[in-house]
Amino acid sequence: MSVLRLILREIAHRKLNFALAILSVSAAIACLVGAMTLLSAHETRTQAILAQKRSKTESAIADQQAVVAARGKELQDSMRKITKGLGFNILILPQEQDLNEFYAQGTISSSMPEQLVDKLANSSIVTINHLLPMITRKIAWKERDQTILVTGTRGEVPIMHRDRKKPLLDQVPAGTMVVGYQVHTQQNLNKGDKVTMMGKEFTIEKMHPERGTVDDSTVWINLAEAQELFGMQNLVNAILALECNCATEDRVAEIRAEIAGILPGTQVIERGPSALARAEARNEAKKTAVKALEQEKAAARESLAAEENYQAQLLADLESTASILVPVVIIAGALGIALLAFGNVRQRSNEIGVLRAIGLRAPQILWLFLGKALLIGLVGAGVGYGAGFGIGTLWGDLPTAAGTSAHLFSAQVLFLAIVMALVLSGVASWIPAMVAARQDPAVILQEE
Amino acid sequence: MTAAMLLELRNIKKTYRAAKGDVSAVNGVSLSVDRGQFVGVQGPSGCGKTTLLLIAGGLLTPDDGDVAIGGQDPFGLPADQRANYRANNIGFVFQQFHLVPYLNVIENVLAASIAAPHAQAEKRARELIAHVGLESRIHHVPAQLSTGERQRTAFARALLNQPKLLLADEPTGNLDHDNAQAVLGYLKEFSREGAVLMVTHDARAVDYADTVAQIREGQLLQEGVSADTLTSSS
Numbered sequence: 001m002s003v004l005r006l007i008l009r010e011i012a013h014r015k016l017n018f019a020l021a022i023l024s025v026s027a028a029i030a031c032l033v034g035a036m037t038l039l040s041a042h043e044t045r046t047q048a049i050l051a052q053k054r055s056k057t058e059s060a061i062a063d064q065q066a067v068v069a070a071r072g073k074e075l076q077d078s079m080r081k082i083t084k085g086l087g088f089n090i091l092i093l094p095q096e097q098d099l100n101e102f103y104a105q106g107t108i109s110s111s112m113p114e115q116l117v118d119k120l121a122n123s124s125i126v127t128i129n130h131l132l133p134m135i136t137r138k139i140a141w142k143e144r145d146q147t148i149l150v151t152g153t154r155g156e157v158p159i160m161h162r163d164r165k166k167p168l169l170d171q172v173p174a175g176t177m178v179v180g181y182q183v184h185t186q187q188n189l190n191k192g193d194k195v196t197m198m199g200k201e202f203t204i205e206k207m208h209p210e211r212g213t214v215d216d217s218t219v220w221i222n223l224a225e226a227q228e229l230f231g232m233q234n235l236v237n238a239i240l241a242l243e244c245n246c247a248t249e250d251r252v253a254e255i256r257a258e259i260a261g262i263l264p265g266t267q268v269i270e271r272g273p274s275a276l277a278r279a280e281a282r283n284e285a286k287k288t289a290v291k292a293l294e295q296e297k298a299a300a301r302e303s304l305a306a307e308e309n310y311q312a313q314l315l316a317d318l319e320s321t322a323s324i325l326v327p328v329v330i331i332a333g334a335l336g337i338a339l340l341a342f343g344n345v346r347q348r349s350n351e352i353g354v355l356r357a358i359g360l361r362a363p364q365i366l367w368l369f370l371g372k373a374l375l376i377g378l379v380g381a382g383v384g385y386g387a388g389f390g391i392g393t394l395w396g397d398l399p400t401a402a403g404t405s406a407h408l409f410s411a412q413v414l415f416l417a418i419v420m421a422l423v424l425s426g427v428a429s430w431i432p433a434m435v436a437a438r439q440d441p442a443v444i445l446q447e448e
Numbered sequence: 449m450t451a452a453m454l455l456e457l458r459n460i461k462k463t464y465r466a467a468k469g470d471v472s473a474v475n476g477v478s479l480s481v482d483r484g485q486f487v488g489v490q491g492p493s494g495c496g497k498t499t500l501l502l503i504a505g506g507l508l509t510p511d512d513g514d515v516a517i518g519g520q521d522p523f524g525l526p527a528d529q530r531a532n533y534r535a536n537n538i539g540f541v542f543q544q545f546h547l548v549p550y551l552n553v554i555e556n557v558l559a560a561s562i563a564a565p566h567a568q569a570e571k572r573a574r575e576l577i578a579h580v581g582l583e584s585r586i587h588h589v590p591a592q593l594s595t596g597e598r599q600r601t602a603f604a605r606a607l608l609n610q611p612k613l614l615l616a617d618e619p620t621g622n623l624d625h626d627n628a629q630a631v632l633g634y635l636k637e638f639s640r641e642g643a644v645l646m647v648t649h650d651a652r653a654v655d656y657a658d659t660v661a662q663i664r665e666g667q668l669l670q671e672g673v674s675a676d677t678l679t680s681s682s
Contacts, residue, residue, distance in 0.1 A: 001558035001569070006551075013550030354546035357507060358605070359535020359563030361528045442508035445542065445617075446498055 003364055007371045014344070018376065021340045025380025025425050028333030029417050030388035035322035036413050037392020042318060044408070045397065046311040053307055057300035064293040071289040088240030090128055090255060092120075095265045102269075106149065106214055107138045108237040114223075116263050117239050121157045123262045127255040128241040131157040135226045135237050143196045144187050148180075149218040150197070152226020171222075176205035178220040184208075197221075198229050243270070330420075334428040337376070341369065341432035345439075352436050353444030362437040369433035370426060377425030381418040388417070453516075454613050454643040455481040455504055460513035462499050462666075473499040474510070475666040479645075481613070486639035488657030489647040489668075496666040497647035498617055504645055505615045506534050518612060535563035539606030541635075543618035545598040547590040553577060553601050554586050560608040569608065576604035580634065596627030603634050614638055616646040620653055632656040 011018045093102070094110035102108055117133040135152040155171025172178055177197070179189060184207040189195065193204045202221060210216055227233050243251055256268045345352070352365055393408060462474040473496040481487045491497050502508035503515060506522030515521060518537060522530050547556045554573055561569035577586055580600035590598050599619060606614060616635060620628035628650070635644050636656045646653060647663075654660045662669040 001555060001561050003562060005555075006548075006559070006562065009550050009555065350544075350546055351548050354540075354542070354548075355559065355562075356531065357505070357534070357540050357546075358560045359531050359609075361531045361563070363528070364562065442502045445502065445507070445546075 003367050003371060006368060007375065010348075011372065011375065014347075017340055017344055018372075021337055021376045021425070022380045022383060024333045024336035024340065025376055025421050026384035026387060027336075028330040028424055029381055029384025029421050030391065031326050031329040032420060033385050033388025033413060033417050034391040034395075035318075035326050035388075036410075036416075037389055037408055038396055039315070039318060039322065040408050040410070041392060041396025042311075042315055046308075046315070049311065050304065050307060053304055057304065061293065061296055061300060064289075064296045068286065068289040068293050071286040074285070088130065088132055088242055089271045090241040090243050091269050091271060092116075092239040092241060092259060092263065092266050093237075093269065095267050097267065099267075099269065105138070108136055111135075111232055111235040111237050112266065114227075114234050114236045116266070117157050117236065120159075120239065120259070120262055122160050124161055125159065125258055125262060127244055127251070127258045129159065129244055130240075130242040131159065132240040133157065133223060133236040133238075134240055135223060135230060135232055135235070137226075137230055137237075139198070141197055146183065146186060147217075148183055149214060150226060150229075151218055151220050152223040152229075153220060154223035172205065172220050174222040174225055175202060176222070177202035178206040178208065179204060180208050180218045181210040181216040183217060183219055200225065200229060330424065334424055337373070337425055337428035338432060341373065341429040342435070344372075345369065345432045345436040348436070349439060349444050352439050353441040356439070356441035357445060365439075366433050366437040369429055369436050373425040373429035373433070374422055376429075377422040378418070380425060381421035384421060385414055385417045453480050453482050454518055455479075455645060456514070456516040457500070457504060458514040460500070460503055460510045460515070462496075462503060462508065462510050472666050474503065476513075477663070477666070477668050478513075479504075479661065479668065481643045481645050483612070483643050484640060486636055486644040486646070486656060486658045488654045488660040489645070489663050490649065490651070490654055490660055491647075491663035492649055495663050497649075497663055499666075500663070501615050501617050501645065501647050505538050505540060506530050531563065535560070536609055537612050539609070539611035539614045541599070541602055541606050541614065541616040541619045541631075543621035545590070545595075545602040545622075547598055547601055547605075549590055552587045552589050553582055553593070553597075553604075556590070556601055557605045557608055560605050564609045566609075572610075573604070573608055576607055577601075580604050594627075595622050596624065596630065599623055599627065599631050600634075603631060607638065612642050614642060614644045616644060616648075618648050618650070619646065620648065620650050625652075628652060 093099075093108060094112040097108055097110040114133055117131055121131055132153055132155075135150075137150050139148060139150055140146075141148050153172055177195065179187075183189070184204070187195070189204050189207065191204050191207060195202055195204065197219070208215060221229075223236070227235065243255060252268070252270045255270075259266060259268050355365065355368075356362075389409070396408070457477060457479045460474050460477045460479075461472075464471045464473055475496075477496075477500060479487070479489075479500075489497055489500065499508060503510050504517075506515070506517065509523055515523060517533075520533065522533055525533060548559055551559060554570075554577060557573040557576060558569055561573075574583075574586075577583060580603060582597060582600055582604070585593060585597055588597075590601070593601065599622070603619075614635065619631050619635065623631060629652075632653055633656075635646060638644060639658070646657065648654070
């Protein structure tokens with residue numbers, strides 16, 4: 001016979017007392033574990049919701065980014081088409097050239113060394129492409145009785161630091177002539193026809209369709225031949241260029257600044273503003289798309305922050321409720337255990353008296369009750385953990401995406417539940433056990 | 449105290465304090481019990497018999513006087529040592545049996561071994577149960593036993609640790625004639641090796657005692673008692 005056997009036999013005899021004590025401990029532990037599991041489930045659910053929201057947001061942003069990319073590509077394509085359609089829309093002229101003459105009469109009387117174009121081609125210029133040195137002169141085509149604009153070009157000069165690009169304009173071979181619409185229609189010219197201009201014979205190489213510009217009254221010949229015809233060896237009137245698709249805020253100013261650094265003594269003008277306005281519109285469309293993207297991102301950030309705040313508020317509410325409920329239930333559980341233990345002591349006073357009389361020491365009587373309390377704590381911890389985990393899992397409302405509830409299991413919480421149950425049961429039973437241990441057997445035995 | 453003397457009470461006094469006035473339960477009692485002696489103390493209810501027995505068993509501290517059990521003053525020992533001394537030297541038999549209700553017969557007998565464990569406890573418990581005729585009831589709990597069987601179980605428990613002194617408080621108070629005779633027979637039998645002090649108001653019981661003292665209002669009377677075994681200082 002031992003104290004433990006005595007405890008087990010007493011438990012078997014007074015099952016209701018034991019069951020009620022287990023219930024008290026279990027309720028307290030279930031409340032504690034349930035609260036912790038609920039908080040853990042909430043954290044898991046929050047993470048899942050936020051992850052889902054982030055995913056949706058990222059998807060929306062990606063869509064918006066695709067829109068922006070599409071707008072950008074559209075803009076690029078548009079700019080490329082526009083600038084290509086415009087032809088050479090940048091004109092580099094000698095500094096002394098009177099622009100009034102150029103705008104009013106369409107002629108350029110000043111000239112500059114042809115080598116400037118090579119200097120430009122060998123520079124690291126980025127704001128323009130497709131350099132085309134040219135001579136232009138309005139003449140009366142005496143052989144054909146028509147006033148025309150003669151443009152001499154030597155073909156595009158490649159910019160050395162860039163990949164070679166397909167030229168906008170092919171070189172006009174020596175001895176040939178490319179003619180504008182008004183010229184070939186009025187003169188009834190066909191490809192291959194031989195014509196004479198300023199005493200020099202040319203073969204019609206190409207005839208342009210109607211452009212509706214000064215090009216319709218222009219003929220193009222080889223630059224060297226033009227220089228010879230006009231007595232301008234090694235000189236050019238202008239360098240044509242195509243502005244790059246840089247889509248910057250102030251293109252012309254940037255082009256002017258860059259060229260001024262390379263070719264001082266020149267001036268730069270831009271042609272074709274209406275076409276560029278369309279490009280600007282596209283640019284605005286891209287800006288709008290970028291702005292929409294930023295707004296989308298900002299909205300996503302706000303939405304995520306709002307969700308996080310909402311979940312944090314829910315968590316705070318849960319914690320607040322738990323911080324009140326759990327201690328209350330634990331105290332109620334402790335009181336329940338203490339009352340049951342006091343009742344047990346009172347019920348067993350004769351037993352205690354006779355056990356003391358036959359020689360059991362006070363510590364043995366103490367352990368008779370504390371040992372029972374520890375058993376109650378152990379069993380209560382198991383039952384309470386199971387109940388609390390079940391409640392927490394059921395009420396935790398875990399999203400399917402979060403997986404099974406198995407990952408909510410925590411060995412630390414189980415350990416805490418066991419320790420808490422043992423402490424709760426032990427502390428609550430301590431005073432009744434002390435009362436039992438201090439009972440005077442003589443008083444009890446005299447009461448019979 | 450002689451070598452044969454197992455219990456000696458000298459000029460024992462015990463007063464209970466109460467709101468309605470003090471009650472003198474034992475007033476100057478002196479008594480000794482030798483090995484091999486069965487001493488009976490007879491008196492009416494409330495005369496101080498049980499108080500005297502509890503003092504003799506080291507359970508109730510007297511206000512005055514000396515107690516010696518086997519030459520040892522139990523009240524001079526710390527509480528745990530006194531309990532240990534009681535477990536190894538004194539057996540108790542009570543009128544109400546005081547069996548543990550959820551233990552069966554053998555477990556109740558073995559309960560005494562919690563205080564004084566020994567290897568042969570179960571064997572001795574079975575022998576004692578057989579001796580008191582309860583082999584067939586060995587796994588029965590008190591509620592399934594008759595009053596006589598309960599008292600026999602209590603008697604077996606009292607003897608488990610082979611005490612030197614047996615203290616019996618109205619052991620036949622709740623028993624019929626046959627069971628009372630049987631229990632008194634066991635006490636008598638034990639007194640041949642050890643010593644028995646029995647307090648009772650049952651006139652039948654005194655027939656088994658070697659000497660009998662009469663107690664009235666906490667004092668032993670001279671009449672009908674052996675001068676060797678009891679004296680009164682009053």
